[in-house]
Amino acid sequence: METVRLLLAGSELVKPRFKNLFQKAVGVDRRTKVCALLSGALLLWVSASTALELYRSYWVWVADPWQDGAPSTWRVTSHQVELLEGLWSRIDDYLSEGESLGVEIHSVPESEKLFLFLWVAFLGAEVDVVPAGSFLDAPNSGCLLVFSPEASPSDQADYSFPGGWLDCPSSEASQ
Amino acid sequence: MIGLMLTAVVIWGLGFLLPGTPPSPTRTWEQRVALMFFEGSLMLYIAVLLLSLLQLQGEWIAWLAAPVILVSMVKFWGRRGASLRMPSKLEDCSWGDGVALLALLVYSTCTFLLWNVHPDFIYHWGLKGWKFYAAGGIDFNFLSRPWNSGHLHPEYPNLLATLFGFSALLDGQFSLPAVVSWSSMIFLVTLISARGIIRQGYEWTWLSKVALAFISLCCCMFGVGYLQAGGADWLMACAVVAGVGALLRREAGPALDREVGVIAAFAAASKMEGMPLGLALIGVHLWRRLSSFEMLRAKSTLAATLGPMAVVLGLQQLAIRYFGLVSGPRTFVSPFEGLDRWVVIGTELMASFRITTWHGMAFCLFLVPGLLLMKRFRFASALLGVQLAFYIFIYLTSPDPEPMIRNSAPRLWFHLAPAAWLMTFLAIDQLARQTQPSSTEDLKS
Structure with a gap:
């Protein structure tokens, strides 16, 4: 109390x-x-x-909730971007100084193609990245990067990865 | 990060080297520091733009030398003005500054960890910045490639991408955490600018602390939640806060002419939306000067206000013409196409105010018409009103406005919201005090 x-x-x-x-x-x-x-x-x-x-x-x-998401939902910290960065470290080995890289996309819906192209262009900004349709107009065309769910039709791809391949006609010609 | 810091030193150094603006009794040291940032970054941008137009990119010594030469030339012809007087003691620091610093620190940490990178950093600003870094200047040859016209907006102003490229050049690499940290730097300049307005405008100290804390947290909240790191919207928000600060000052004399001109040019160099903002700022300032019945020396006033923006826009136009920088074809429709469109647009706009990331804070823009009724805020709220009307007009003339509003409207509100909140707190201060200090009356007396 x-x-x-x-x-x-x-x-x-x-x-x-x-x-x-x-x-x-x-x-x-x-x-x-x-x-x-x-x-x-x-x-x-x-x-x-x-x-x-x-x-x-x-x-x-x-x-990382968009593990299987479309390119428009990716973030810089996404898993897919990490994979794409890994791919770029391989592509660099095939491209000579000043050569362009063409990008052909079949693996994503039409509305997402531009986003995937821009991600590739951003991660490889020090290389001249051009859409496949304009590849031949590029000043110094080097390799063609193809995103496709199917395997390379000719089996002559310079480098294959899950979801696509890299074709470098110029390196074959030089060989 | 060293590149970012060095670039900041170069920018403020350039701003410091420039002849000072005429002395103004109402300009706080914070506003002077922010103005130095605007002046320095514009000098750097103009120098890089000139070098790139002359195809001298890649010469990094020229990059560094050119702005210094430009400043020296201006200094030779210019006249000495007000110098920067920093406070000797930090006696007026309060918990409001503490919260603002904490918000800046939190935002900077999130940005450095790349949690909140703007999608347009990947698709637009960062891509350009990286290209400019690789080319050692603004790469007009890259921008003019036909396949870039559809998505890369080659004709857009390049201030932000230039800052990215320049700091990466000083860093020796294009490091993402360092480059996106430019947003933290602009956030800092916005806060400095806001603090200057608060220090000159408030009489009630409690509310001034709340205002600074609130605005900093609001920017941090939206900047993290709506992924604003690396985007150009920060530059617009910063320019609007600085512009409102200039229009709220209790003077409208020649000292403000150059300040308004520099802020307008900064806005025009930041983003496409910055051009109408710059013109609106100059227009409202001239209207204010005319309404104060002050003798206008038309030639010098027009040169000081329109000059910097004319230089920036002129050089940009030169690049657009010379390199043929064009975006893909755009179509417009009449805003009076049909009433149904107005309903749809209105509904979408309301939804953009209600998005969860804003947490209701964007509704402050609805207070702008109310602020127009208060004498003290008439000119500043007119600036916000004109810019808001411009955004709505763009949506009204778009053939497909719904996705456009969904993608862009919430971040367009971010350009205006910090300044609108600042004015709202000032209005609360005035109402609470029951005093009616009027900038116009002060000017007339």
Whole structure:
């Protein structure tokens, strides 16, 4: 009982201090209290929203939910982009200085072809990457990279990988 | 990252070397620092653009020497103006600055880990930046290839891609984390600019702290959630905040002319949408000057406001004409094609405000018409209103507006939202204080 009474007395002592602290921190009188509360609530809301977006980004990074997704859904941290980077390290061996790489795509729907082409062009930005239709117009055509679910029809591809092959007529000619 | 830091030093160094803008009693040091960034990055861009037009790309010494020569020339003919006075003590720092720094740090970490890379960084800005790095300048030959006209927007302004290329050149490699960190740098400039506006505009200290914290968290939230790292939307948001800051100042004299001109040119060099923004900013500023009944020296005012933008747009047009940079054919329809389209567009626009990534924050743009009614915010909110009207007009003239709105509208709101929130907090401050300080009245007195 004594403890309860002490607590109550303590709270009475502390209460005005808290009130003063609030007024000191916020620097408002009654007239502006509504504005202070409103802006405080907005700040809480945006803080919670930021935390949620951070969590979502972290989850996408960890879970990589579009493992089999279309190229338009890929992110720089996606597994497919890692595979494409690996492919580029092989393609570099077949291309000579200044040669262009043509890209022919059959493995994705029509609406996704441009995105896959742009991913290839981005990851190989130091090489002149051109669409297959314009390959022969390119200044110095080198190899043709074909994305296809089927195997190379001629069995003469310079390099095959799951989902396509690389054909380099110029290297054959030089050999 | 060393390349990014060195480029920032070059940019602020160029901004510092340029003759200062005329002294202004209402300009805060934050606004001066942001202005130096705009001036420096424009000088760098103009120098690289000139070198690339002359087909001198690849000569990295020329890249570095050209902006210095340009600045020296301007300095020779220019006159000495206000110098930068940084605060000697950090006494006015508060928890609002702490939250802003934390938001910047969080955003920068996410960006460095490549969690939030903008898709357009892959398809557009980053691809161009990497090409420019490889070519040692703006690669107009690459941009003019026929197969790039469909998707790469060869005629677009190249400020961001130039910054990417230049910092990669100083780095010695095109490192993705380093290059996309330009977004963090622009975020920092936006925050500095916003802090300058807050310091000059608020009388109620609690709300000024909340405003800075709120805007920084809002930018961080959208920047992470809607994948803004490496995109050009940050540049637009930054230019709009700086432009609003210039229009909110309680003066409209010649000191502001060059500032407005530089911000307008920066916007025009950033993105296609920056051109109407730059013109709107100059238009609103001139309207404000005329309405203040101040004697206008038309020649010098027009030269200071329109000059920088004319240089940037002129050089860009020269490149477009000389190298034949064109996008694929575009079709437009009349905005009065049918009422059904208006309904569809309206529905889609409302949906773009409601997307989860915005968490309701984009609705602040609905407050812009209300802000027009308050004297102090009339000109700044007119700028936001004109830009918003331009975006809606583009959707109204698009033959297929639905996918266009879905893909672009939420990030177009990001251009305007930080500035709109800033003005909203200023309006709350004014309403809470029951005072009516008016920039126009101040100007007349």
